[in-house]
Amino acid sequence: MSRVLAGRYELLEQIGEGGMAVVYKSRDKLLNRYVAIKILKPEFTKDLKLVDSFKKESQAAASLVHPNIVGVYDVGREGNINYIVMELVEGKILSDIIKEEGPLDYKRAINIGQQIAAGLSCAHKNHIIHKDVKPHNVLVTNDGVAKITDFGIAKFVDNATIVGNADTVMGSVHYFSPEQARGGYVDEKSDIYSLGIVMYEMVTGKVPFDGDNPVTVALMHMNNEMVPPSQIVSGIPPVLEQIIMKATDKIQVNRFKSADEMMEALKNVDLISSIVGDSVYLHRGNGGNSRPNNPLEKVEDREIIPAEGEIVDMGKKNKNGKKKVRLNKVKITAIVIALICAIPVSGLIYHLISSSGGEITVPDLSGKTVTEATEELEKLGLNLEEGDKVYDSEYDEGQIVSQDPDADSKVKKGKVVTVSISKGAKEGTVPNIVGKSYDDAVYLIKKYGYEVGDVTIGESDLPKDTVITQTPEAGDEVKPGRSIDFVVSAGEDESKVTMPKLLGLTLEKAKEELKEAGLTVGATDEGTSDVYSAGQIMWQQIGAGESVEKGASVNLKISSGTEASGPKTVALNIDFSDAKNLVFFLTVTVSDESGTRNIFTRDQRLKEQGSEELSLTGTGQGTVTVLFDNEVALKKNVNFNTGEIY
Structure with a gap:
């Protein structure tokens, strides 16, 4: 290989290839060192948006200097060749290590996880989110140093990648977060979720979610509960399992606050192992057999x-x-x-x-009476002392307004907590009536020299006649004699009832359920079903759990049993008016009793075409999902036996 780029990078041999680029081992003739050069494949050089992203985001990654990040030295273009010059790492890809040796020993997994978290911490502090953390993007040197690569570089779409609008990469489907699956807000915690999945795969040898196609796996990330690692492989420390489950919580705010916090938690597992030994973990022993946990x-x-x-x-x-x-x-x-x-x-x-006595967390005493607070403190071994009596519009007379030490402070047993007690609202200050009953609100208004103004009723989850809002607000300085208006809760809407689930019931049983809920049976019809036996309710007009007017009639369909087997065809009209882009990609996925399959996979369409009618073929009952640019535009149930789409 005699090709030289930029007059200094001599390409020696191909050492890797991905969907988007080819990687060569090269020699930097200027600095006399070996490097890795990633070259964008020729078929992508005409995509100006991809090339621009390739260049800009690689330049951003070049600003990251950390031992656990593959260094990016240079980004350039020569003719129609777009390339990135990177650190040459002698070692293995983590995905290959897991494939050959997995499940990995938990201590080794912890060590690699700490290093990945350290690299992510550096990136996050530089306001760069990886968005595609996975074992394939982690290189492990022969000395055991883990290095993250492909920071922020748009990835080629294949059967394991999901993309968002304008072909921006959302991540690899087996490792990306629920918010990436929804096309929602992505932040540092998305990388933490992906690292949690990588940790899961290292200790179990498999990913938590897998399926026939990317959409199925994406939906699993959003909806399915993850099987704890210890149920797959014995001997995983409970502490490590807790870390993995916290990192992969479906709600972003429930995960670790930062990569640093996760790294610290992983370090702590090492520390507890050094203190109490491996025997603290269940089912760890010779040959994997359990032994007494000592x-x-x-x-x-x-x-x-x-x-x-x-x-x-x-x-x-x-x-x-x-x-x-x-x-x-x-x-x-x-x-x-x-x-x-x-x-x-x-x-x-x-x-x-x-410390022999230990520290005690001071509870929040706000709003409590002196008696209530004294009892709570005595149970904790603390003492209460009454301090100043102060005017306060938020707390009623006799309630605690403030305390010293503050709530959540750490103190020794026997510590005295001094509290200030409310004397009620000062004359000329509007009292707080929100949350009070109507009678209590009237009493407080008159007690402080004000008049009851307009009282209206509003919708609220609060009990009936509870004050929702007030005007003027609590704490406002208003001369006595002025009227105070307020809104009270109407309570629960007794005209509405909740629709019960009727599917699978006989007609007689369904009538009983509807009568108990205050509803009646409307029109009934029959249809064939491969799911419900003859005589069972196979469809209800109003879905279970929905709110409906009391006394309403509900139409039902009763199964007449199965029809002759064989696929049936149903027509589906797709309206393009909801597409966000003039040119978009259409994906149609059908699931029925025979499985899940794509009718179209990212087929290009023009919004101006207006609509398109498809013929869907399947058996029994299932669903059809339509995506515009990888965002769900339509999802409906399909009954291939009856030809219904609803």
Whole structure:
């Protein structure tokens, strides 16, 4: 290979190939070092948007300098060749390691996970989100150093990749987050979710969700519960499992706040292992057989001796001259729980060793009476002292307004908590009546010298006649004698009832359910069904759980049994008016009793065509999903037996 790029990069041999690019081992003649050069395939060079993204986002990645990130040295173009010059990593791709050796030992998985988290932390602090964290994008050197590659580079679409509008990559389907599947807001926590999936695959040897096509897997990420790793492979530390499950929570705010926080949690698993040994984990032993779970075994040079009720004693030595560490089972459990909750163990262990009494979290006393607060504090071993009496429009007379120390503060047992107590609203200050009953609101208004103004009724989940809003607002300074208007809750709407589930019931049983709910049976019809037996309700006009007027009639369809087997054809009209782009990609997926398949896969359409009618062929009952540019535009149930789409 004699090709030289930019007069300095000599291409030596091809070492890799992806859907979008080819990677060559090369020599930088100027700096006399080996590098890896990724070259965009010729068929993509005409896509100006892709080329521009290839260049700009690679330049952004070049700003990242971290031992756990593959360095990007240069980005350029020569003729029709677009290339990226990167650090040459001698080692293996993590996906190959998992394929050849998985499941990996949990300690090795933790080590790799920490390194990936460290690399992501660097990227996130530089406002770069990877969006495609997966084992295929992690290189592990021969020395065991994990390096993330392909930061922010748009990936070619294949059978394992989902894209968003304008062909922007959302991520690889087996590893991307629920928000990526929905096309929603993507942030650092999306990378954390993907890292959690990578950790899951490392310790189990398999991904948590898999299916026949990308759409199926994407829906699993959004809707399906993940099987805990310990149910697949024995011997996984509960603490590590908690970390993986937290990282892959479907709700973004429930995940780790940052890659740093996840990295710290993984470090803590190593620390607890060094303190209590592998024996603290269930089902770990020779040959994978279970054995008694004894977290108090001897660990390295530290002899841990169980002593119920005793604190740590670092002073005495055994016959071998080694110090004895006394930890009772409660404190061992506390350390494990702290790790599960991602609490920095160093501080926790220091506290356990240095404190015999422990610290107490001060509760929030706001709104409580002195009697209630005293009882709560006494249960915790704390004392209450009454402080100032102050005017306050938010809290009623006799309720606690503020406290010292503040709520959630850490104090020693016996600490005194001083509280300020409300004298009620100051004269000329509007009292707070929101949340009060109508009678209590009237009482407070008159007590503070005001008049009851207009009282209206509004919709609310609050109990009937509870005040929802008030005018003027609580705390406003208004001369006594002025009227205070307020809105009270109408309570639950008794004219509405909830529709019961009738599918699968006989007509007589359905009538009973409807009567109990305050509804009646409307028109009935028959139809064939491969799902419901003859005589069972196979369709109801109003879906179960929906709100409906009391007394309404509900139409039903009753199964007459199965029809002769064989596929049936149903017509579906697709309206293009909801497409966001003038030129868009159409994907149509059908699921029925024979499985899931794509009728169209990213076929290009013009919005100005208006609509298109498709013939769907299938058996039994199923669904049809229509996507415009990978966003769901239509999803309906299909009954191929009756020809209904609803």
